[in-house]
Amino acid sequence: MSRLKHPKQFPAADHDHKTCITHALQEAEAYCKQQGLRLTELRRRVLELIWANHQPVGAYDLLEQLTREGRKAAPPTIYRSLDFLMQSGLIHRITSLNAYVGCNHPGLDHAAQFFICEYCGQAAEMDDAQIVSAIAKDAKRLGFTVEKRTIEVAGICAHCRHHSET
Numbered sequence: 001m002s003r004l005k006h007p008k009q010f011p012a013a014d015h016d017h018k019t020c021i022t023h024a025l026q027e028a029e030a031y032c033k034q035q036g037l038r039l040t041e042l043r044r045r046v047l048e049l050i051w052a053n054h055q056p057v058g059a060y061d062l063l064e065q066l067t068r069e070g071r072k073a074a075p076p077t078i079y080r081s082l083d084f085l086m087q088s089g090l091i092h093r094i095t096s097l098n099a100y101v102g103c104n105h106p107g108l109d110h111a112a113q114f115f116i117c118e119y120c121g122q123a124a125e126m127d128d129a130q131i132v133s134a135i136a137k138d139a140k141r142l143g144f145t146v147e148k149r150t151i152e153v154a155g156i157c158a159h160c161r162h163h164s165e166t
Contacts, residue, residue, distance in 0.1 A: 021051045024102050028090050031106040037088055042073070046081040047102065050091055055121040056099030094123060096152045101125065111135075111149040119160035 028047055032039040039047075049062050059078050066073045082100060085091040091100045092112050101114075101123050110127040117123070131151065139146045156164070 021048065024051045024104070027106055031090070032088065035088070035107070037084075040081075042071075042077070043081045043084055045071075046078065047085055047090060050085075050100050051102040054101070054123065056094045056097045056101045056116070056123050058097070058099045092125065092150070094152060095150060096154070113151040113153070115153050115155065115157070117157035117160055118154050119156055119164070122157060124157070 025044065025048060029039055029044075031037075045066070046062055049065050050057055059075065059082060062082075063073055063075060063078050066078070082091070082093075086093060086100075089106050089108075090103055092103050092114070093100055094114055094116065097116070103112075104125065111132045113126045113128055113131060115124045115126065132149065135146060135149055138144075
């Protein structure tokens, strides 16, 4: 299993988000082209909206944004785009929030662990090999076949904790 070279952290205060979005879209386009996947205009726009900030975004929020832009989109259309993006490894679903975040490393086989700030709503993706190993070991001991491994941890990010202390 490939390990993430640079886990996605909570963004710093001086984070250049415009560059972040541009880089994510360029990586997604290159990955889709390499894999022979079709990143349609709608799928690309949904991905761009997901990357619009580092907070997980729900399907109906995406639908509302697309509608405001004058696009005719229905819930099944959004869900088909989200399914494509998830199956392609371009986004992750955060189950506890029923929301989606962009994946920084399309094409890398990894088991996501998310730290979700309950104050600002931002999510940081990690990939800890020890957690993955512990799950595999326990699953083997139980005769259990793991199909998905997503761990979500709620708490307070350093930025919000710092601001709440001042």
